[in-house]
Amino acid sequence: MPLRASLSVRRMIREDWAWISEWFRDPVLDRELGPLDGEWLEYVLARTEGVELVLRGADGRPAALLGCVWDSAGVEHGITDIAVDPARRGQGLGRLAVEAALAWPEHPPAERWIAFVDPENRAAFGFFTALGWDHEGCDALMERFAWSPARGARIGSV
Template identity: 40%
Template sequence: MTPEPKLEVRRFAAEDFPTYRSWYADARLNRHLGPMDEDWLAHVLADTEGEQWAVRSDAALVAVIGLTPDPEQSAWVITDFAVDPTRRGQGWGWRAWAALLAQPALRERRSFRAYVAEDNPEALAFFEVLGWQRLAAPSREDPFWALAWTRWGPVRRAAGVVPKTSRNTVMKLLPQSSTLDILALPCFQVSHLRHPFLQPLARQ
């Protein structure tokens, strides 16, 4: 059996940006999260509330995950979730999420939210296979799925897949093209996040 890759998780840095921006040559990623530019980097480096995390394997950037607090919901909201498009279909999405949850800074965080656009069924499947629950369906006023996840039990289990579901079973639940490596969540509603930087994204 091939051993699981060792992942390094740290805050996103300017040195990560050239590689991260190059991912946006991929049409699917760019459609959901693009365009990627220097304004995004400036915001991330200056942001004192939200967090941008870089996940690396063998010194290579494999995933980028953004989080921002939502005090009204007592939760942390995923603002973006991107996996290197060249690694699509290899399980890096769930590995990156598990590695992030295992970080000391996140171990006490119990509640998370995500808002997934109606036209991104792969992202919806990604979260549901990991045990996220639907809170609200898209509507004319708000075209996003609202999802929630609460940490239960030890981090080792919470960071894995749905209870009593083997990894092989999970892999079979998604199309081969996406297999838990959904590039990213799409744009999020400013009304949910109350985050001024996301206003341009909400218009995409």
């Protein structure tokens, strides 16, 4: 059974704001991805060039939140953010979330996926490296990673 089967994927909705804002009271999430506010919420709910996905575990609880931006040319979509339930860090949910989110059938087609990582965020650098994404160097002061579904390898199985 594919790992992604253990997480369900859906678009974020306004009602998710309560648990998302609670998650971002965590100092690690707030430092790396925050702060989040009502302006962020309205932007994410209104955007059409991407999606913020909620990934739920078998228990029905939110396990991760993952943002995507879509390339209208279909060349490379991007992961904009990955947040894992602070109470369940270190359990492999980030890897499961990326695999499930990239397999979500409502994404427009693209040749590959990219992600940008702050050079000081060593954990995120190690995360994408461990997933088998190609490190393409520094681009606009951010470390750039890429993964292509055409490679035929499942994420994390390098």
